[in-house]
Amino acid sequence: MGFSVAEKALHILRYMPRVTAKNSLTSPIHPRRRIYPRGQYARGGRLHYPNKHYTQYQLFPPAGFVNDPKSSSLWFMKVPVTNYYKDVLHRRQYPHFSLYSIQLSIDLGNLDPNEPIDLTSICRCSNFRLNPSDNHNGVQLTDPGLDLFSSQINIEVQYASEQVIAAIERNGGVITTAYYDIGSVIALTDPKKFFAKGEPIPKRLLPPPDCIDYYINPKNRGYLADPEEIAKERLKLAQKYGYTLPDLTKDPKFKMLSLRKDPRQVFFGLEPGWVVNLKDKEILKPVDVAWKEFYNN
Amino acid sequence: MLRSIVKSLIFNQSVLPHTPVGPSAISALQTRNIYYDRNTSQPHTHPEALKRYFRLRWGGWIRARPGFKRHLWRKPFWLRWWASQHIFVKKEECEILERMIAPKYKKSRYFVDDIYEPYHKRTNFDTCPPGRSRVSSSWVKTAQENL
Numbered sequence: 001m002g003f004s005v006a007e008k009a010l011h012i013l014r015y016m017p018r019v020t021a022k023n024s025l026t027s028p029i030h031p032r033r034r035i036y037p038r039g040q041y042a043r044g045g046r047l048h049y050p051n052k053h054y055t056q057y058q059l060f061p062p063a064g065f066v067n068d069p070k071s072s073s074l075w076f077m078k079v080p081v082t083n084y085y086k087d088v089l090h091r092r093q094y095p096h097f098s099l100y101s102i103q104l105s106i107d108l109g110n111l112d113p114n115e116p117i118d119l120t121s122i123c124r125c126s127n128f129r130l131n132p133s134d135n136h137n138g139v140q141l142t143d144p145g146l147d148l149f150s151s152q153i154n155i156e157v158q159y160a161s162e163q164v165i166a167a168i169e170r171n172g173g174v175i176t177t178a179y180y181d182i183g184s185v186i187a188l189t190d191p192k193k194f195f196a197k198g199e200p201i202p203k204r205l206l207p208p209p210d211c212i213d214y215y216i217n218p219k220n221r222g223y224l225a226d227p228e229e230i231a232k233e234r235l236k237l238a239q240k241y242g243y244t245l246p247d248l249t250k251d252p253k254f255k256m257l258s259l260r261k262d263p264r265q266v267f268f269g270l271e272p273g274w275v276v277n278l279k280d281k282e283i284l285k286p287v288d289v290a291w292k293e294f295y296n297n
Numbered sequence: 298m299l300r301s302i303v304k305s306l307i308f309n310q311s312v313l314p315h316t317p318v319g320p321s322a323i324s325a326l327q328t329r330n331i332y333y334d335r336n337t338s339q340p341h342t343h344p345e346a347l348k349r350y351f352r353l354r355w356g357g358w359i360r361a362r363p364g365f366k367r368h369l370w371r372k373p374f375w376l377r378w379w380a381s382q383h384i385f386v387k388k389e390e391c392e393i394l395e396r397m398i399a400p401k402y403k404k405s406r407y408f409v410d411d412i413y414e415p416y417h418k419r420t421n422f423d424t425c426p427p428g429r430s431r432v433s434s435s436w437v438k439t440a441q442e443n444l
Contacts, residue, residue, distance in 0.1 A: 062332060062341075063343070063393050063396040063397045064343060064346065064393055064394075064397050075390070076343075076345065076346050076349060076390075076394075076397075077345055077349075078363055079349040079360045079361060079363060080349070080361050080362075080364070080365060080366070081348045081349055082348075082349065082360075082361045082383075083348055084351035085347055085348075085402055088402070088406060089401075091408055092408075093406055093407050093408060094407055094408070094409055095407045096407055134404070159409045
């Protein structure tokens with residue numbers, strides 16, 4: 001409003017692109033000349049000399065090579081295409097850990113049955129290796145050592161079959177299946193290394209749509225299931241496999257057995273957003289309201 | 298030298314009777330031609346072999362039968378069933394396939410509800426019998442996992 005033509009032109013000029021070496025045209029005085037190739041690249045290069053056969057290089061033929069020009073197709077091409085390795089590199093992996101090895105590590109003293117067992121304590125066992133860079137997202141309990149398993153534990157794993165759940169509950173134990181995203185798995189596998197980074201404890205994410213049905217289901221003892229329905233399913237499973245379910249409320253270990261993690265919690269006794277300083281042995285908590293809202297929701 | 302001593306020690310630990318295979322000229326030649334990328338220095342994988350074959354954890358390979366989805370209208374039900382099954386690859390072809398596919402795809406992988414899980418374990422023995430191929434060391438890994 002009320003700007004003169006000169007002022008408007010100056011305003012436009014202020015936002016116009018500057019003249020640089022990139023956007024300037026070629027000089028009419030010194031036009032760019034065509035560069036002719038020299039040496040072996042001149043006049044079509046080595047086009048007139050045909051490529052060497054593999055026998056002329058002193059190499060062995062590649063694996064699967066058939067030196068028969070008459071053969072219509074190679075031996076491995078006759079097999080129909082079934083994409084076995086289609087999404088193998090991208091799927092979430094859950095390495096095995098058997099009930100036998102849990103009983104073994106309890107007997108050797110590597111696992112403490114008087115404390116709740118989670119991914120961190122399983123990673124401490126020498127016969128279990130978890131590498132998050134290989135897309136390992138947790139541990140799945142398998143059935144070897146089903147009958148000899150005899151210890152009362154409170155365990156949290158990522159996947160367990162029905163017979164494994166029955167074997168643990170037969171001895172008066174408690175099992176929950178819980179999901180951890182890859183960021184919290186990295187924190188859980190080596191907590192000392194994670195705390196040394198000086199980063200706050202991450203917020204645990206909810207399970208993706210392909211496995212959310214598993215963790216809502218009380219039959220799988222999912223961590224998002226209703227606890228009243230889990231109590232019903234415990235009784236049903238005891239009737240199915242034919243064992244008497246021990247009463248946990250009268251148990252001396254009841255306080256330990258009833259310990260569970262919050263769906264947003266990664267470590268026991270620590271909340272997301274806290275920073276653990278191992279050197280000075282102190283815990284730093286967020287003060288800002290925005291950070292508190294981010295971590296608590 | 299040390300590696301060969303360790304290998305021979307593990308060989309002797311196997312429960313099953315085993316006839317040791319000496320270093321022959323043919324096996325030495327076969328193990329040699331594993332090619333690597335010039336720029337990335339990664340071992341080559343043959344893309345066509347990767348589409349058609351699957352490696353089990355103990356070193357065996359499986360494939361589908363040729364023509365398992367062709368002329369289904371004129372095949373009786375038992376032939377349709379017979380054509381649909383997956384079968385093991387021959388030993389000679391296994392040795393070539395070991396060199397055609399990079400070790401990235403030969404790693405042991407553990408998924409939930411995997412349909413190939415029962416076939417990944419060959420026997421009910423604690424240790425797997427060693428294979429003839431010197432390229433593959435999968436049986437050593439399986440022996441360590443089952444301990």
